[in-house]
Amino acid sequence: MIHIVLLVLKIIGIILASVLGLLIALLLIVLFAPIRYKLKAEYEEAFEASAKITWLLRIISFTAEYGNDSVAASESETSYEETDGSTNFRMRLKIFGRIIFDSSKVKEDSEEKKGLFAGRGKKRRKSKEQAQENKVSVLTAEPASVDSKKVQVEEKSVTNERTETARIAKSEAEAVPGLEEGSNSTTIEQQVKTEIQVKSEVIGELDISKATESSTKAEEPIEKKKGLFHFIRKAGDSIRNFWGKMKAFVSNLKEKIEGLTSNVSKLYSKYQLIRLFFQDDKNKLGFQYGFRSIKGILRHVRPKKVQAYIEFGTGDPCSTGQILGVAAAFMGLYKNSVQIIPDFEEEVIKGNFYCRGRIQTFIFLIIGVKLILNRDIKNLIKNFQTLKEEF
Incomplete structure (x- = not known):
């Protein structure tokens, strides 16, 4: 029984050790496998450029192109026929030789989708236009119905007024002696109207008298206020x-x-x-160490090989010579890798550029750990936090 338990534990330990060994191997590959990059550009009649980044023995590769040159396409492992002639920029990502992302295919898919949904869009637009026309017809029809209703109401009110006047006329005829039953109703209506006008005139005169009294009362204190004291x-x-x-x-x-x-x-x-x-002296030390670290990163990232050929001319020998003198001042940086050929007669500019290099992630890891553990950097971060709090 004990032997079986030990055998099971042994198998579990082997499995765990193998998994741990695989994780360590993957970590070492990630840290020590360099990221390689290549850049190429050319300008003669038109500008063309290409860039390529590979990692893990080209298992993962990323290419970007600007222009439709066959040389750039072959350099980035693409064919001229595959490139989209309508666009000048293309990006592509490959893993194990299989295309994961292609910007030109994405554009083609989007155009196909637009073509598929174009018919639906037209149908929706037509339906919307029909709905708007129906709304307009309904809105135009509503005022007519409203006007007809208003006319009916006005006709009803007129008929009611006529019946009321006839009723009043009959009552007046019964009340006033000397009027015969067959007398004309129009005379009675005229009498009623004259009485109403007389009453309204009397009421108007009363209102005017009240208004004049109130105005005189308001003017009296104003006249009294006038004077030197006011x-x-x-x-x-x-x-x-x-x-x-x-x-x-x-x-x-x-x-x-x-x-x-x-x-x-x-x-x-x-x-x-x-x-x-x-x-502060401590902060100065922290800044100095940080600048040294950035300088080391740039030194590691810079290309290991650079080749350039430049032919230029401004049409003026004086200005061409001045530009050549400025370029010669930096001859110590690029040495023989850059060729500069001036043209003192014609106005021209053309050339090509090529560079390649590599980046190792463990260098960034080492620099980052040193930055975190450095005492001057810690003091700089602490002082910066205090300064931020005081603000």
């Missing part, structure tokens, strides 16, 4: 209002000046804090 009081009120406005203006101006001075003092205090932060 003028002095009005002048005092105007002086009091002017003084209040001046006091408000002065107080507002004082508040604005105080706010401006406080803002200026705050800005000056912030400037002093920033100046002290950069003048």
Whole structure:
């Protein structure tokens, strides 16, 4: 029984060790397998460029192209027939030789989808137009129905008024003696109308008299107020209002000046804090170490091989010679890898550029660990946090 348990434990330990060994191997591959890159550009009649990035012995590759040159296509493992002539830029990602992403195919798929959904869009537009036409017809039909309803209501009101006038005329005829049953109704209606007009005139005269009385009553105190006392009081009120406005203006101006001075003092205090932060010796050491680290990263990333051929001319021998002198000042950087050929007679510019290099991730890991563990960097981060809190 014990032997069986030990055998099971042994098998489990072997499996765990193999899994751990695979993880360590993958980690080492990720850290030590370099990322290689190539850049190529050419300009003669048109600008053409290509870039290629590979990793893990070209298991993963990324290519980007600008232009439709067959040379650039062969360099990036693409054929001229596959490239889309309507576009000048293309990106492609491959894993184990299989295309995972292709920008030209994405554009083609989007165009096909647009073609498929074009008919549906037209149908929807037609249906929307029909719906709008129906709405317009309904809206145009509604006012007619409303007008007809209004006409019917007005006709009903007219008939009601006529029946009421006839009823009133009959009652007046019964009440007034001397009127015969066969007398004309129009005379009675005229009498009723004249009575109504007389009553309305009387009511109007009463309202006018009341209005005149109220106006006379309102004018009497105004006439009484006129005089020297009223003028002095009005002048005092105007002086009091002017003084209040001046006091408000002065107080507002004082508040604005105080706010401006406080803002200026705050800005000056912030400037002093920033100046002290950069003048601190510990912070200077941290900045120096950070700049050295960035310099090391750039030194590692820079291309290992550079080739360039440039032919230029401005048409003016003087300006061409000046440009050539500026380029010769940097001859120590590129040495013999860059050829510069001036043309003192014609205006021309053409050339090509090629570079390649590699990037190893473990270099970034080492630099990052050193930055984290460095004492000067820790002090710089701490002082920066305090400065941020004071702001």
